[in-house]
Structures are given as structure tokens and as C-alpha cells.
Amino acid sequence: MSSKYARAGVDVKKRGIEVFKESVQNLLPRAFCVVSRDPGLEGYGLVTHTDSAGSKPVQAYLHWRETGEYGWFTGLAQDVIAMNLDDIICVGAHPINFVDYIALNPTRIDKAELLKNLNLGFKECIRLLEENGVNIIFSGGETADLPDQIRTLDVSGTINGRVDLSRAISGEDVKPGDVIIGLRSGGKTRYEKRENSGIMCNGITLARLCLMHSEYQRLYPEILDAEGGRRYYGRFRFNDYLDDLGMTVGEAILSPTRIFAPVILKVLEHSGSEVTGLIHNTGGGQTKCLRIGMNIHYIKDNLPEADPIFHLIQRESGESWRAMYENYNMGVGFEIIAKAEASDDIISISESFGLEAKVIGRCERSKDGNKLTIKSRFGDFHYSQN
């Protein structure tokens, strides 16, 4: 049976993209990201990575339409940097530079105001990273007026990173006996200003449709493609405050994606030789670990309680828990696979940033490809590669 999320129009399994694999020239085919040869720099790989803020811009657009405040778009800058930066960190790369790509419908949005607020977001985010030991050069980007393609806006970007090939995290070193350390996506670290719902940037389409009130669809038909009966069926206004969440429903959906890079770069500096895998839990959520390792059975039997936003989405959408773990990070935004003896040190480094971390599981041998077992109070769920 297809998940609620698949029926909402998003395929977390990314069927069809395998055609590209044979064309891609990848030095480390089992690594988390594509690593390219750099013809100008022997011994180093270039990691060029593109990603978007998903459908979070639609939620920001809704808040702007309701309030007239363009400031709601600012956080998308952090989302798109996080989506790119924390992916390349997973191969052990250090960032070089970043460009954005903003495609928009100029008949709907005042471009100058939008760009002013996004620019503010990029500046703030890059400064915050710099203060925490991560340097990224902002190299500009492109703004495209595409009224017939873009209903409202799409915010994406591309990052370049560089990795010493002798120290790259190739995805081949995960071994049975290694532990899985989970870093929290919600709450607030020492380098952040606000409490985070933990939602990050994936699963936003389902979150919007199941939480936001159908009235919005009538008011702003441009926030939906109603093809195939797709619709908003939520009970909430964007500014409904829920005690559970400790914020409004709209703020919970829009919470800017946590950036893990400051913590991970410090972990690699101190315990790099004992780290065997790094996983950014984006599309695919808790099942993202299946992407790396060879014949590894990941067992997660000590996951933290999922943050309230995930419970809310599950309750309102009726999505199965099995699918929830495939759609969402469920409170663990990043995973470090490491030798068991390094776990205390790694957890201490994370906690020194005010970022909650704990051992959430372990790696065992699998006979036939990568497997994942999640043991939770909602049941045991089994997943496998492809």
C-alpha cells in the first residue's frame, strides 16, 4: 500500500534517478555524496552538491500572505545551506563555496523584498558558521523569473567541498560492532538562537497538507496543485500555538534545518580515525543509513522519543509509523557511525555544543545487502536497500 506521503505526491525512494548513476563519474561510488576528480589538485576530491529547501518555501509564502511580512522567507537560506553543507560533511569534505538558485513567480512575489530577506538569511547563516569554525565563501547565484513554471518560489543551491582522498569517508568502512550515535534535530544548541521543532527539510509536503487548514487552499490556490484530488486537509491556522510544540504549528513546519557541520568537523578533528560513517537524515529519514556500508544490518533500538511535531503529523495524517520513519528524521537529524570505544568522546564533543547525542543502535553483519531494523514502541520495522 502506498504511504500517505506517496499519495501526497512525493516519492521518497527517488525512483528513476538510477539512470543518472551510470553517467556520473564518481571516485567513491559508495560514499554518501558524489566525489569528483579535481584535475587541478592531485590527491583531493571535489564534492559538488545540489539540494533545495523542498516545499518549505510554500509554507513561508503562506505566512507572508497572511502577515505581509517578508521576514518569513529569511530562514529558508539556512535550510538550503544546511541541506547542502551537511550532505558533503558526510564524506569528510570541508566546504569551499556556495551559490544559490532562486526560481520564482514574479507575478506573485515582490522579488526585491524576497531577495533582500533571503540575502539577510544567507549572510546570517554564513556568519554563524564562521563563528563556529566553518568557512564558506558566498559566490552569488542566479534568480530566475519563471511565472509559467513556478507557482510561488523554489529555493535551492549548490555547495563545493574538498576532501583529502586518503581521509575521505568512503562508505566502505562501516563494520559490524560499530555503534550508531544519533544527534538530535530538535531543541536548541549553544550556537542557535531559537528552539527547533526538529523537522528539517524533508516530509514538508505531507506536513503542510495534513496540518494547514483547507481554508488556505481556497484563499491562496497557488499553494497547491489540486491534480488527482490533492488537498490541504488540516485543522490548524499557521499561528495556532500548541503547548506540545512550544511554538505555533507554522513555526514548527518552518523551523530552519539544524546545521550539524560545526559539531561534525570538531568530531572529525578529534576522533576522525574512529568514525566509519556519517549520515545526514534527509530524504528517506531514518532509513538514510541504508545508503552507505556494505552488507551492514543497522539496528536502531534506542532511538529517542520523536519530537512533538512528528507525533502531530502522524496523528493528523494517519500515516503509518513504518512510513513515518521513512519520511522523517524522527528527532535524529544526523548519525555518526564509529568504533564503540570512541562513542563517549564523540558524545562529549556534541554535548559541548549543547547538542544532545546518544548511542541509538549498532551495526551487525547482513548476508544480502544493507538492512535496517528499527525497534520502537510503535513496533519493529524492517527496511532494506532498494
Added chain:
Amino acid sequence: MSSKYARAGVDVKKRGIEVFKESVQNLLPRAFCVVSRDPGLEGYGLVTHTDSAGSKPVQAYLHWRETGEYGWFTGLAQDVIAMNLDDIICVGAHPINFVDYIALNPTRIDKAELLKNLNLGFKECIRLLEENGVNIIFSGGETADLPDQIRTLDVSGTINGRVDLSRAISGEDVKPGDVIIGLRSGGKTRYEKRENSGIMCNGITLARLCLMHSEYQRLYPEILDAEGGRRYYGRFRFNDYLDDLGMTVGEAILSPTRIFAPVILKVLEHSGSEVTGLIHNTGGGQTKCLRIGMNIHYIKDNLPEADPIFHLIQRESGESWRAMYENYNMGVGFEIIAKAEASDDIISISESFGLEAKVIGRCERSKDGNKLTIKSRFGDFHYSQN
């Protein structure tokens, strides 16, 4: 008075993007593209550039809906590579690698079929470039399911290039007395298989709206944002063959953007020290030269006759000729600014590729910023920087 193109919803002057300028760290602020410091490679600049195929994907979508053939999407791969590659060539950079970003509406398009055909296009284009001395590593990219943001699809990408800073084309070396050599966007070079209409990737929104029949808008409402009275008002079906064009109207709109890189890299190899500026005539069309040089008055008084597609668009839309030169390349897709004595050699190199080239104008001194005068049989038109 606003141009027909502005009223079609596209701002060729890119108002609003100036906010980003102050945030961008650019080694060569007057160059055609942003050039970033590469912390790993002293003496070289990294040129990371993002661009899209504009609204050409909408035209490809229309052809697919009418014929059922996904092959109509294949040429978009060349469009997006051309839009990126030929921009970075303008600072004298050599390409390193490329990633694509395909945002699509999965409720409208079969993703697997689309990606299969785009992948074919990327492979073909990269092989063709390789055969002509230009090497690009394909580093993959991202496919995003965004049904509530993307009506049909958006195809963009990012290229990295590297430039020896001691030989970069900084945009500051254009001098009075230099000549402007124009390279043709239409016709067929020796490294191409098919005749090109010359339209490239800019001005497609107006071209679609003024040429394609309003019946299509009724059949496929997803190809238009009808906000503010925007509409298709053309007389043609996509497969109407026009003797003038030597192809169908749809083929003329979809003609893949010519790639000038093989010719330009050869020109730089042979006459690099005499080249003072390079201009890819994309957004801004014939006025793109205003982007480089300091206090230069560009005078173009020997432009070739614009290809038939431009006459057709002008006639059907009623756009002013003045605005036509701002929207479209008008038959000259790329310009080389060089010392007068180098022009014969440069033209010979271009013609050795079967690419028509000629001196179309010259540079004079301007007292207050860059200026451009176009002298044509439709009148003399004056433009200035901002």
C-alpha cells in the same frame, strides 16, 4: 513604457538582485562571472556558476503532451550546459565539473522517462564537447518532487571552472579602439548535427506566448500562470512548418542553445593575449556587453540580419525593436572583444569550426559609465548601464 516582455512577466533587467552583490566575495568584481578564491589552490580562481534553461522546458512539455514523445526533453540538457559553460568561458575559465538540478511536478510527468531522456542529453552533450576539446566531469545532481511549486518542470544546473588569475579576463581590459567580433547563434557549425534557429535560452517566455496557439492554454492549463491576464495569443501549432524558419515553429523555439566553448577555448589558446573581453549574449540579449568594461561606449553598426525566428517574434508580439535587442541575442550569441589586428585570426578560427563570425562593431571611450549604440535598419538605439 514597459516592453511586451516585461508584461509577459519577465524582467530582463533583473531588478532586485543587486542586494546580493554586497554579500558576494568576488575576486574580479568587473568580470562577466563571479570568481572566488580557492583556498586550496593559490593563484587560481574558482568560478561556480548556476543557470537554468529558462522556460524552454514548458515548450518541451507542450511537445510531449501533443506527441507522447519524451525525446522532446533531451535537448534541454544542452541548453542548461550551454547557459553555464559559455558564461564561465567569458572569464577565461576552463570547466571542471557540472551538476544538474531538476525540479518537477510528479503528478504531471513520468519522472523515470523524463530523467532517461535528460540523461541521454547530458551524455551526448558532454561527449560532443569532449570530441571538441572541452572536458567536463558529470557529477550528478538532484531531482526534486515539488508538486505544489513546479507546474511542470524546471531544469537548471551548476558548473565549476578554474581560471589562472594571471590570465583571467577581468572585464577591465576592454579599450577604446578594440573591435567587437560577433559569433552567430543560428545556422549549423561543423560540430552540430542540426540547423539552429539561433534563439538560445532567453526570451522564451515571450516567444511561447506570442507564437503558440491559445488552444494549448485551454488543453494544458498547467503551461501558464494566467494571473494578471497573461495568456497565449499565438497563431501557430507547435508543428506548423514555416519556409522562412526552415523548421517548425516549435522546433525553432526549442532549438538547443549553441555551445561556443570549443571555439572560444581555441581562440584563447591562439590569440588569448589580444582578447580583452568575452560576452555570452544571454539575459539582456544584445545589451549584455554593458556588463563588462569601464567607461566604454560599444557601437554595433554592422550586426548581421537577425535570424527569421526573431522577425517572427517581433511581428507576432508587436515588441519594439529597441526591446527586441534587449530581450534576444538577435543572431549573435557570443561576442569577442579584441585588438583590431587580431580580428582576422579570430574570425578564421571561428570559421574553421563552421561558425560564422564577423566584426560587428567597435569600442569607443564613454565619459559616464558603459554605453551601447545599436545602429540597425530598424533605427538607432541607445542603452546605458543600469
